[in-house]
Amino acid sequence: MSVFLRLVVIAEPDRYRFARFVLEAVDALHGDVFSCAAALVDIMPVLRTDHLHKGTSLEVLLMVVEDTLYCEWSGRRMPIARFELATSEHILAELGQRLRLASESTDPDLLIRRNRKIEDELASARARAAIELSALEEKLESKKAELRESLHAAEVDSLTNIYNRGAYDARLQEAILRCSRQSEPLCLILMDLDYFKQINDQHGHQYGDEYLKRMAQIMQESVREYVDIPCRMGGDEFVIIVFAGVATAKRIAEKILVDMSGKVSIGIAFLLPNDSLEMLVGRSDAALYEAKRNGRGRIAVSDEIVVDTSIHVV
Ligand SMILES: Nc1nc2c(ncn2[C@@H]2O[C@H](COP(=O)(O)OP(=O)(O)OP(=O)(O)O)[C@@H](O)[C@H]2O)c(=O)[nH]1
Structure with missing residues (x-):
């Protein structure tokens, strides 16, 4: 058969x-x-x-x-x-x-049945694809979050939670390029805590850490949020990139000096035409050195190179 x-x-x-x-x-x-x-x-x-x-x-x-x-x-x-x-x-x-x-x-009925089968298969394929897509999206979001976290960790000082040395170098380079091209004012405020070693020695390393954190917090409170950039250079040395002229930079520095009870030396330099990064940093270093040399707990501005004793806080 x-x-x-x-x-x-x-x-x-x-x-x-x-x-x-x-x-x-x-x-x-x-x-x-x-x-x-x-x-x-x-x-x-x-x-x-x-x-x-x-x-x-x-x-x-x-x-x-x-x-x-x-x-x-x-x-x-x-x-x-x-x-x-x-x-x-x-x-x-x-x-x-x-x-x-x-x-x-x-056979129209067969065609209808076939269409229905194809539609069913398509619907389940779509459902499967939607599940896979949402799983992929979730994975992508978590990868993005991981990336954001590792970028953050690479740029931020773990103790004080402000930008670290690496981030500072990159931000300063960008800032100099932008401000030079657009003839906008830019200042560097370089700061070094006074006798910080003694503070560590007298009160212990943990207290020293808290002291560094307080300095970072005061810096953040003294600048314009999302405009100026406070950073920790390392140890007890800090810097702020200020997108403004000397008057503003001085006001910021004065506030920090007062809030730190006069226990920090500060050097300010502003960007001159045709300045390189090294020249600007060099002048702020020289100003800070002047402030230290003249008794600490004060502000020196690079072009003035006169010690501003009026702001000295005892
Ligand atoms: N607690 C703590 N101390 C640190 C950290 N990093 C560096 N130091 C200490 O900071 C001190 C810096 O000392 P110095 O560079 O001699 O500066 P100073 O005692 O402030 O002296 P002057 O700047 O000349 O007034 C050193 O004793 C370091 O061990 C830190 O992350 N935490």
């Missing part, structure tokens, strides 16, 4: 399509098409009654048993045609394939 076509018969025009397939099969297998047509005249009303009786689709099989073509559904098997010559499995397989393709391309 060889079932070579399995067709789901739903209603009209499926039954007529089925009849056409049967005739086509008989013709392809060199059977008697006329006697097959006569057999179909008997079969079709039975098929219709069974279909109506069942109320749903019928699965109808076309099969060859020895030299006879049968159609079978709902446990009923009816002969349709006889062949003179034996049919090979190969021919039946080819015929089955051809009829299947023809039935699939014309």
